[in-house]
Amino acid sequence: MIVKQIYTGCLFQGAYYIESNGEAAVIDPLREVTQYIELAESSNSSIKYIFETHFHADFISGHLTLSNKTGAPIIFGPNAQPKYECTIAKDNEEFKIGNITITAIHTPGHTLESTCYLLKDENNKEYCLFTGDTLFLGDVGRPDLAQKSNNISKEELAGILFDSVNNKIKSLPEEILIYPAHGAGSACGKNMMKETVDTLSNQKIVNYALNGSLNKEEFIKELTEDLPSPPVYFPSNVKLNQEGYLDFDKVLEKSLLALSLDKFKLLMHNDNTIILDVRDQNSFKKGFVPGSIFIGLNGSFAPWVGSVLKNIETKILLISEKDKEEEAILRLSRVGFDNCIGYLDGGFQSWKNSSNLIDTIDSVSANELEKIISSISLIDVRKKGERNNGYLSESISMPLDDFKDDIKEIDKKKKHFIHCAGGYRSMIAASLLKRNGFMSIVDVSGGFAAIRKENFNIL
Numbered sequence: 001m002i003v004k005q006i007y008t009g010c011l012f013q014g015a016y017y018i019e020s021n022g023e024a025a026v027i028d029p030l031r032e033v034t035q036y037i038e039l040a041e042s043s044n045s046s047i048k049y050i051f052e053t054h055f056h057a058d059f060i061s062g063h064l065t066l067s068n069k070t071g072a073p074i075i076f077g078p079n080a081q082p083k084y085e086c087t088i089a090k091d092n093e094e095f096k097i098g099n100i101t102i103t104a105i106h107t108p109g110h111t112l113e114s115t116c117y118l119l120k121d122e123n124n125k126e127y128c129l130f131t132g133d134t135l136f137l138g139d140v141g142r143p144d145l146a147q148k149s150n151n152i153s154k155e156e157l158a159g160i161l162f163d164s165v166n167n168k169i170k171s172l173p174e175e176i177l178i179y180p181a182h183g184a185g186s187a188c189g190k191n192m193m194k195e196t197v198d199t200l201s202n203q204k205i206v207n208y209a210l211n212g213s214l215n216k217e218e219f220i221k222e223l224t225e226d227l228p229s230p231p232v233y234f235p236s237n238v239k240l241n242q243e244g245y246l247d248f249d250k251v252l253e254k255s256l257l258a259l260s261l262d263k264f265k266l267l268m269h270n271d272n273t274i275i276l277d278v279r280d281q282n283s284f285k286k287g288f289v290p291g292s293i294f295i296g297l298n299g300s301f302a303p304w305v306g307s308v309l310k311n312i313e314t315k316i317l318l319i320s321e322k323d324k325e326e327e328a329i330l331r332l333s334r335v336g337f338d339n340c341i342g343y344l345d346g347g348f349q350s351w352k353n354s355s356n357l358i359d360t361i362d363s364v365s366a367n368e369l370e371k372i373i374s375s376i377s378l379i380d381v382r383k384k385g386e387r388n389n390g391y392l393s394e395s396i397s398m399p400l401d402d403f404k405d406d407i408k409e410i411d412k413k414k415k416h417f418i419h420c421a422g423g424y425r426s427m428i429a430a431s432l433l434k435r436n437g438f439m440s441i442v443d444v445s446g447g448f449a450a451i452r453k454e455n456f457n458i459l
Contacts, residue, residue, distance in 0.1 A: 001018075001019070001020045001098075001099070001100055001121055001122060001127075002017070002018065002019040002020070002043075003016065003017075003018050003119070003127075003128060003179075004016065004017040004018075004019075004039070005179060005196060005197065006030075006035065006036075007183070007196055008030060010300055010301055010302050010303070010331060010334075011030075011058065011059050011182075011186070011302055011303065011334060012182050012183050012184065012185040012186040012192075012300075012303075013028075013030070013058075013059060013181060013182055013186070014028070014179065014180060014181055014182065014183070014196055015027065015028050015029050015030055015036075016028065016130055016179060017036055017039050017040075018097060018100070018102070018119065019039075019040070019043065019045050019097075019098070020097050020098025020099050020100040020122070021098030021099045022043075022044065022045050022046065022098060023045060023046060023048045023097045023098040024036075024039070024040045024045045024046065024047045024048060024097065025047065025048060025049040025050070025051060025072075025095075025097050025102065026047060026049075026050050026051070026066060026072075027050075027051045027052075027053065027117060027130050028051070028052060028053055028056070028061060028130075028132065028181055029050065029061060029062035029063060029066050030059070030061070030062050030334060031059070031060045031061065031062045031065065031245075031248050031333055031334055032062065032248050032330055032333075032334075033062040033065050033066040033069060033248075036062075036066060037066075037069060037070065040070075046070070047066070047070045047072045048072055048097055049072055049073060049075055049095055049097065049102075050063050050066050050067055050070075050072050050073070050074045050075065051075045051102065051104075051117055051130070052074060052075065052076050052080075052241075053077075053114060053115055053116065053117070053130065053131070053132025053133065053134070053181060054076075054077075054080075054110065054111045054113050054114040054115065054132055054133060055080070055082075055111065055113065055238050055241045055242045056133075056181075056237060056238070056241050057145045057188070057230070057234035057235070057237050057238045058182075058186065058187060058188055058231070058234060058237060058303070058306075058335070059237065059302070059334050059335055060237060060240055060241060060245055060333065060334060060335065060336050061241050062248075063241075064084065064244060064245065064247075065247045065248065067086075068247065073086065073087050074086035074087065075087045075089050075095065075104070076088055076089065076113060076115070077089055077091075077104055077106050077113050077114065077115025078090065078091055078106045078113065078115070079106075079108065079112045079113040080113035081113075081242070082242055082243075083242060083243040083244060084243075084244055089104035089115065090104070091104065091105065091106040092104065092105065099122040100119060100120060100121055100122060100127075101119070101120045101124070102117050102118065102119050102120075103117065103118040103120070104116075104117060105117070105118055105129075105168050105169075106164075106168075107131075107134040107135075107161075107164035107165070107168050107169065108157075108160050108161070108164055109134060109140070109141070109143060109157055109158065109160045109161020109162070109163075109164045109165070110132070110133045110134050110140070110141030110142065110143060110145070110157070110161060110188075111133075111145070111157075112152070112157075112160075114132055114133065114134050114141070114164075115132065115134075116129055116130060116131045116132060116134055116135070116168070116169065117129070117130040118130075118172070118176075126172060126173050126176050127176060127177065128176055128177035128178070128179055129169065129172060129176055129177070129178055129179065129200070130179045130181075131169070131178055131179065131180050131181070132180070132181045133180075133181050133182065133188050133189070134161070134164060134165070134169070135165060135169055135178065135180060135203070135207075135209065135210075136180045136181075136182060136183070136188075136189045136192045136193075137178065137180055137183065137192060137193040137195050137196070137197075137198050137203065137207070138191055138192055138193035138203075138206060138207050139189040139190060139191050139192045139193075139207065139208075139209070140161055140165060140189065140207075140209045140223065141161070141188055141189055142154075142187075142188055142189060142190070142223075142227060142230075143155075143157035143158040143160075143161055143223060143224065144157075144224070144227055144230060145188065145230050145234055145238075154224050154227075155220055155224055158219065158220040158223040158224050159216060159220055161209075161223070162209075162216045162219045162220065163216075165209050165210060166210075169200075169210070170204065170210055172200060173200070174199065174200050174201035174204065175199060175200070175201065176199070176200050177197055177198070177199060177200075178197065178198050178199065178200055178203055179196075179197055180192075180196070183195070183196045185300065185303075186303075187228075187230070187231055187234075187303065190227070193206075208222065228401060229401075229402070231303070231306050231307045231310075231401075232306075232307075232310040232311075233306035233307070233309075233310055233311075233312055233335060233336065234306075236311075236312045236336055237306075237312075237335060237336050240336050245336070245338075246338060248330065248333050251329065251333050251338045252326065252329055252330070252333075255329045255338070255339075255340035255341070255342070256325060256326060256329060256343075257341070257342035257343070258342065258343060258345040259317070259342040259343060259344055259345055260345060261344065261345075261346075261350055261351065261354055263342075264317060264342070264344045264345075265356075267315075267317060267341060267342070268289075268291075268317055270315065272311075272313065272314060272315055273314075273315040273316075273317060273341070274292075274293055274309065274314060274315070274316060274317070275289050275291060275292035275293065275317045275319060276292065276293055276295060276305075276309075276316050276317065276318055276319070276328075277289070277292045277293065277294050277295075277319045277320075277348070277431075278295060278296055278297045278301070278318065278319070278320045278321075278324065278328045279294075279296060279297075279319065279320060279321055279347075279348065280296050280297075280298050281294065281296055281298075281423055281424055281427035283321075283348075284296070284361070284427060284431070285360060285361040285362075285363060285427060285430075285443060286360060287348065287352060287358045287359070287360055288319075288348065288358065288359055288360070288431070289319065289348070289351055289356075289358070289359070290357055290358070290359040290434075291359075291434075291435050292319065292431065292435070293308065293309075293428070293431050293432065293435060294427050294428055294430075294431035295308060295428055296424060296427070297320070297324060297327060297328060297331065298424070299424040299425075300424075301328075301331050302331050302332070302334045302335045303335070304400075304425075304428060305331075305332060305335060305337055306335040306336075306337070307400075307401055308400075308403075308404075308428060308432070309337065310404075312335075312336040312337050312338070312339070313339060314337065314339060315339045315340075315341050316332065316337065316339060316340045316341065317340075317341060317342060317343070317344070318340055318342070318343035318344070319343065319344050319347055319348050319351075320343060320347060321347060322347060325343045328340075328343075359434060361427070361430050361431075361434065361441055361442075361443055362440075362441070362442045362443070363442060363443040363444070363445045364417065364442055364443075364444060364445065365444075365445050365446070365450070366444060366445070366446060366450035366451045366453065366454045366456075367454055369417065369444055369451070369454075370454050370455060370456060373392070373394050373456070374394065376394075376415070376417050377396075377411075377414050377415065377416045377417065378392065378394050378395040378396070378416075378417045378418075378419070378444075379395065379396055379398050379410075379416055379417070379418045379419075379429070380392070380395040380396065380397050380398070380419060380420075380448075381398055381399060381400040381403065381418060381419070381420050381425050381426055381429045382397075382399065382400075382420050382421055382425070382448065383399050383401065384397065384399060386421060386448075390448070390452070390458045390459065391448075391458065391459055392451065392456055392457075392458065392459070393457065393459050395419075398410075398429075400420070400425045400428060400429050403429055403432060404432065407432065407433065407436050410433070410438070412436075412437055412438050412439075414440070415440040415441075415442065416433070416438065416440065416441055416442070417442045417443075417444055418430055418433075418441060418442070418443055418444065419443070419444035419447045419448055419451065420447045420448070421447045421448050421449060422446065422447040422448075422449050423443065423444075423445060423446055423447045426443050426444065426447060427443060430443050
């Protein structure tokens with residue numbers, strides 16, 4: 001028996017490949033499915049089933065493409081209503097894969113169709129539970145991300161989730177492993193652990209949803225209070241996962257287009273079109289096409305694309321490092337942004353060589369910031385939870401998650417300094433400010449990590 005977790009750090013997402021005696025299954029695959037097919041081929045196995053724990057909101061799953069390429073049926077749990085052919089499992093229905101068994105355990109709460117999958121090994125012993133977004137390590141899935149058409153409140157879903165966790169999961173053998181769909185950093189939960197696998201016994205100690213510290217009423221309050229607004233692109237991803245989408249190879253074919261400088265300049269002025277610069281932040285701040293938005297491939301690219309661009313119908317013109325264009329298109333497609341209309345041939349250097357106007361973003365070191373801190377406007381774009389662990393009294397909090405709504409509150413005539421934790425998010429924010437007409441933006445190099453090393457009075 002093989003159980004392989006395939007963790008994608010950019011999405012904080014775990015997909016799973018399971019194999020036994022020449023047969024395989026995949027749980028919650030990513031949109032690019034070649035890796036799963038190659039794993040099966042490497043051991044002369046065939047993919048027999050594709051299991052989905054629920055309709056994902058934060059990424060586009062590869063279930064449809066993988067089914068088309070392998071002929072394996074797609075399995076959802078009860079209450080799922082996809083717009084394509086698949087199998088809707090009954091609660092406790094079993095599926096044989098070689099010498100092992102996977103049992104569907106309906107665990108609604110995160111969404112109404114949410115289902116966990118219990119794996120029993122060759123000796124019919126419970127080995128692990130794939131929990132999707134029902135149970136994370138240290139947390140449970142948010143109850144406010146379900147489709148609005150369900151017409152059910154987050155409080156009602158939280159109560160249903162309490163019952164699912166306590167009646168369906170807590171009673172399982174303590175030695176089984178818990179394999180969740182996400183880890184720390186995902187917007188699908190509030191306080192996930194950075195680990196990506198744990199035992200049920202440990203989770204019954206450290207996870208408030210399992211350790212008996214909260215009754216049902218307290219659990220609902222804990223789960224629903226102080227929830228940030230769900231990312232705007234989430235409903236669009238749910239719809240694509242429920243109704244269908246283009247195979248990635250077709251997206252790549254229409255998107256991987258090298259554009260001449262003249263063609264690029266012509267397209268950049270079209271409605272609903274943005275220039276997305278995916279180089280690293282240090283290259284971006286030294287020079288970029290005026291009006292472009294920075295979201296670098298070297299960070300949590302896909303979630304920030306979704307949070308910043310919001311509308312998956314946005315047409316995207318890419319500027320990237322050489323040979324990074326395909327990676328950018330792939331990672332855009334993971335969150336449903338399929339409307340890349342090409343990339344600038346020769347990258348930013350092509351723009352620069354043609355004597356077109358370029359923009360830059362100034363920067364200061366933390367040491368330089370210390371000397372002027374009392375007389376400047378300083379913006380902290382970290383999340384509120386990060387700020388609770390330390391901040392500068394001179395700064396104002398404007399989390400990047402809600403940044404577009406806050407821009408109107410900032411005086412365009414003033415000079416603004418900006419920082420995050422390490423420099424990635426502050427450059428995204430700086431590019432948004434520049435795009436919105438703020439002429440004097442200064443990035444604090446190294447972010448709050450660098451600030452901590454200086455003699456600031458950190459609260």
